[in-house]
Amino acid sequence: MNKAVIDRIIGQVSKPVRYMGNEYNMIVKDPSEVLIRFAIAFPDVYEVGMSHLGIKILYHIMNEREDTYCERVFAPWVDMEQKMRENNIPLFALETRDPVAGFDFLGFTLQYEMSYTNVVNMLDLAGIPLMSRERDKSHPFVIAGGPCAYNAEPLADFLDLVVMGEGEEVVNQLLDEYREWKKNGADRQDFLIRAAGIDGVYVPAFYDVDYNEDGTIGSIKPNREGVPPVIRKRIVRDLDNVYYPETMIVPYMNVVHDRVTLEVFRGCTRGCRFCQAGMIYRPVRERSMSRLMELARELIKNTGYEEISLSSLSTSDYSQLEELIKQFMDEFQSRRVSFALPSLRIDSFSREFIEEMIKVRKAGLTFAPEAGTQRLRDVINKGVTDEDLMNSVTQAFELGWDNVKLYFMIGLPTETEEDLDGIADLARRVRACYLDINRGKQAHRLKITVSTSSFVPKPFTPFQWVAQDSIDLLRQKQELLRDKLRIKSVTYDWHDSELSFLEAVFARGDRRLGKVLLKAWEMGCKFDGWAECFNYPAWQEAFRTSEIEPEFYANRLRDKQEVLPWDHIDVGVTKAFLWREYEKALKGELTPDCREICHGCGISRLGGGLCP
Amino acid sequence: MRIVVKYAKEGRVKYISHLELMRTLHRALRRADIPVAFSQGFNPQPRTAFTLPLPVGMTSEGEYMDIILESYLNPELLCQRMNEVLPNGITLLRAVEVDESLSSLMSLIERAVYLITIYDPVKDMDKKFNDFLKQNEIIIRKDGKKGKQRLINIRPMIHKAGIVNFQKTDTVIEAVLSTGSREYLNPNDMMDEFIAYAGEGNIERSYTVHRVDMLISSNNGWITPLEFGRGG
Numbered sequence: 001m002n003k004a005v006i007d008r009i010i011g012q013v014s015k016p017v018r019y020m021g022n023e024y025n026m027i028v029k030d031p032s033e034v035l036i037r038f039a040i041a042f043p044d045v046y047e048v049g050m051s052h053l054g055i056k057i058l059y060h061i062m063n064e065r066e067d068t069y070c071e072r073v074f075a076p077w078v079d080m081e082q083k084m085r086e087n088n089i090p091l092f093a094l095e096t097r098d099p100v101a102g103f104d105f106l107g108f109t110l111q112y113e114m115s116y117t118n119v120v121n122m123l124d125l126a127g128i129p130l131m132s133r134e135r136d137k138s139h140p141f142v143i144a145g146g147p148c149a150y151n152a153e154p155l156a157d158f159l160d161l162v163v164m165g166e167g168e169e170v171v172n173q174l175l176d177e178y179r180e181w182k183k184n185g186a187d188r189q190d191f192l193i194r195a196a197g198i199d200g201v202y203v204p205a206f207y208d209v210d211y212n213e214d215g216t217i218g219s220i221k222p223n224r225e226g227v228p229p230v231i232r233k234r235i236v237r238d239l240d241n242v243y244y245p246e247t248m249i250v251p252y253m254n255v256v257h258d259r260v261t262l263e264v265f266r267g268c269t270r271g272c273r274f275c276q277a278g279m280i281y282r283p284v285r286e287r288s289m290s291r292l293m294e295l296a297r298e299l300i301k302n303t304g305y306e307e308i309s310l311s312s313l314s315t316s317d318y319s320q321l322e323e324l325i326k327q328f329m330d331e332f333q334s335r336r337v338s339f340a341l342p343s344l345r346i347d348s349f350s351r352e353f354i355e356e357m358i359k360v361r362k363a364g365l366t367f368a369p370e371a372g373t374q375r376l377r378d379v380i381n382k383g384v385t386d387e388d389l390m391n392s393v394t395q396a397f398e399l400g401w402d403n404v405k406l407y408f409m410i411g412l413p414t415e416t417e418e419d420l421d422g423i424a425d426l427a428r429r430v431r432a433c434y435l436d437i438n439r440g441k442q443a444h445r446l447k448i449t450v451s452t453s454s455f456v457p458k459p460f461t462p463f464q465w466v467a468q469d470s471i472d473l474l475r476q477k478q479e480l481l482r483d484k485l486r487i488k489s490v491t492y493d494w495h496d497s498e499l500s501f502l503e504a505v506f507a508r509g510d511r512r513l514g515k516v517l518l519k520a521w522e523m524g525c526k527f528d529g530w531a532e533c534f535n536y537p538a539w540q541e542a543f544r545t546s547e548i549e550p551e552f553y554a555n556r557l558r559d560k561q562e563v564l565p566w567d568h569i570d571v572g573v574t575k576a577f578l579w580r581e582y583e584k585a586l587k588g589e590l591t592p593d594c595r596e597i598c599h600g601c602g603i604s605r606l607g608g609g610l611c612p
Numbered sequence: 613m614r615i616v617v618k619y620a621k622e623g624r625v626k627y628i629s630h631l632e633l634m635r636t637l638h639r640a641l642r643r644a645d646i647p648v649a650f651s652q653g654f655n656p657q658p659r660t661a662f663t664l665p666l667p668v669g670m671t672s673e674g675e676y677m678d679i680i681l682e683s684y685l686n687p688e689l690l691c692q693r694m695n696e697v698l699p700n701g702i703t704l705l706r707a708v709e710v711d712e713s714l715s716s717l718m719s720l721i722e723r724a725v726y727l728i729t730i731y732d733p734v735k736d737m738d739k740k741f742n743d744f745l746k747q748n749e750i751i752i753r754k755d756g757k758k759g760k761q762r763l764i765n766i767r768p769m770i771h772k773a774g775i776v777n778f779q780k781t782d783t784v785i786e787a788v789l790s791t792g793s794r795e796y797l798n799p800n801d802m803m804d805e806f807i808a809y810a811g812e813g814n815i816e817r818s819y820t821v822h823r824v825d826m827l828i829s830s831n832n833g834w835i836t837p838l839e840f841g842r843g844g
Binding site for chain 1: 624625627632638639640641642643650668669698699
């Protein structure tokens with residue numbers, strides 16, 4: 001009955017394909033023949049979630065198990081949600097269209113702080129009690145992972161379990177444990193205790209947080225025996241031997257990343273001080289070229305995709321990148337499979353490299369100097385110079401590009417107006433460079449887009465202690481830049497500073513924010529990252545009624561001794577290292593790439609011989 | 613080598629758009645390792661041509677695609693290999709080799725045959741439908757360019773229509789409608805107009821549309837594209 005209604009309402013909403021399922025390579029199993037049903041949830045729309053590599057890996061890894069059927073669920077867009085609520089259709093999985101409330105697990109990936117209201121909304125749509133303590137044996141275990149899970153404290157009351165680190169191995173241990181528990185028929189608490197015994201699994205309810213009078217945290221301690229005081233993240237040691245799917249679901253819809261994604265390595269050795277990914281994904285582990293070629297062949301054959309992209313942080317750091325690209329071209333060019341490379345560092349952009357790329361497709365070029373002056377780039381340890389940028393831009397223009405994008409952050413620690421001037425100067429120099437190369441001709445074809453985002457201090461980075469600029473100050477800086485960038489051929493766009501402020505609040509938030517989240521959701525907040533849905537006044541009201549000052553989280557400078565809400569999580573990189581990096585930042589001292597010299601970040605504690 | 617393929621789009625996939633369908637078929641061609649020819653130029657594309665888009669939400673067993681191959685492949689083998697790698701609901705039904713000099717199907721197809729099922733039919737449906745068709749003119753409003761509304765007489769675009777199966781729970785209409793690049797009538801427009809005409813316009817009627825086949829005018833009357841491809 002419900003399924004007929006689902007079929008009908010899908011026809012009445014925008015982009016019905018989001019809810020259709022039935023894509024090529026979707027896994028079909030008979031739910032009555034499995035012991036464990038897992039709904040893997042991405043708290044945003046289908047086309048965003050289906051672009052995410054982690055989901056694809058976990059989906060296939062779990063479905064390799066005969067005892068488990070893993071299905072997908074995404075946040076229904078507002079029109080679909082309305083239809084679902086009108087027709088009493090609970091949140092359902094795409095594969096079977098069964099309600100996820102009847103599953104054994106509902107697992108969210110937390111990629112972005114501003115998707116937290118969607119997590120709450122999806123629990124509600126599913127008909128699952130919002131709070132962990134309200135759930136009983138009839139409900140699924142609500143579990144989370146992903147980069148934001150390292151500080152999932154604002155969601156602590158809503159989640160039963162959190163997995164720290166890379167999920168490939170943990171997930172199988174967790175499902176094995178669940179299988180045992182389900183056979184024995186013990187109570188819900190018993191499974192949580194078993195799960196807390198698995199390395200990397202965090203059960204928020206097993207920890208108590210107490211607070212000082214000034215609102216800072218006094219301590220975070222286990223409230224029962226046998227629970228580790230510190231949860232250390234899990235990593236995969238060898239990427240060549242870890243599971244990687246040889247098939248992927250091929251969406252009908254044009255999703256954000258609609259291509260074969262090949263993960264070439266994990267981690268990053270650069271040490272940019274603002275970058276959370278660069279710290280939490282350490283150590284660097286590469287996949288071998290032969291394994292990558294093997295995966296590429298299988299994936300192209302099994303999906304029919306016309307494009308492959310390499311995925312990693314700072315992809316041009318792959319030790320055999322040029323050779324890899326050459327092999328790809330040799331093998332796939334004649335078969336019209338093209339090649340996409342995201343996140344290039346501007347200092348590594350060789351001419352031969354661009355020429356190789358251009359053979360297949362000519363896309364727009366983005367350069368990310370991040371800051372406008374050398375001084376500030378040294379503060380953030382972004383080891384590129386003006387000359388690096390100008391060399392790369394010159395090459396691009398010589399090869400015929402006339403559309404470039406320059407990406408910067410504003411509000412970085414120690415920033416002054418001089419640094420903003422630096423942004424405008426760079427834009428001017430890029431323009432002059434184009435005119436020079438084209439001898440003043442075709443000036444009308446040149447398009448330079450300067451884009452700024454507002455810096456959000458993140459946990460587990462050297463800037464985890466700093467105060468974010470206030471909304472007003474960020475706005476002033478944006479206005480200043482707008483004036484400074486009134487330059488021919490240059491357009492300026494910037495991110496909403498209210499959104500950046502909330503990101504900063506939740507990124508470094510603690511458990512007390514749970515009630516704000518709940519309140520904001522009650523007031524209708526969802527899809528906060530989508531401009532058409534973002535409702536800042538509702539958020540302000542939610543903070544006011546919860547008697548919580550968001551500025552305490554976003555705009556306050558912490559001192560060295562303060563207990564941070566995530567201090568009971570060990571991501572490998574130590575707090576002492578981060579503090580050293582913070583002090584060096586304030587002095588403008590660089591820390592070179594750790595492939596050159598080890599800086600003792602602490603990651604080697606996760607096992608010997610890990611670092612390259 | 614040029615092959616004309618007849619295919620079906622049924623079940624859940626009725627919600628995918630024409631662009632999505634094209635992409636799906638192109639990717640299936642690659643999975644099936646079909647030696648399809650590519651266009652020249654900066655962004656080479658598979659040399660395929662599709663008939664007019666089927667509106668989203670309709671099913672069909674009469675869609676057509678033209679494929680140019682680089683080398684010879686038995687048309688039946690092409691169907692077989694494609695069907696192994698297509699998602700549920702998209703099925704290649706027949707394929708025939710046609711002369712490369714033949715005009716494109718796009719330009720030749722003028723009509724299509726539809727089966728339209730109304731659930732919970734209008735009262736006195738058969739009489740009302742006949743009355744509806746007896747009108748000399750059936751004028752509908754369509755949104756034109758620049759927000760202007762155009763008035764169109766759709767009666768000449770309904771070449772044949774009648775109730776073929778009449779039941780209390782659902783009634784099936786068979787209709788032959790203009791479906792070409794010069795003259796085109798969306799079955800939804802005809803049905804919405806009929807429901808309004810029947811005087812129950814405020815009741816939300818649910819109906820489904822299924823396309824049975826497309827038709828080309830020839831010396832031997834109206835024939836299907838496959839008949840045309842085989843030389844009429």
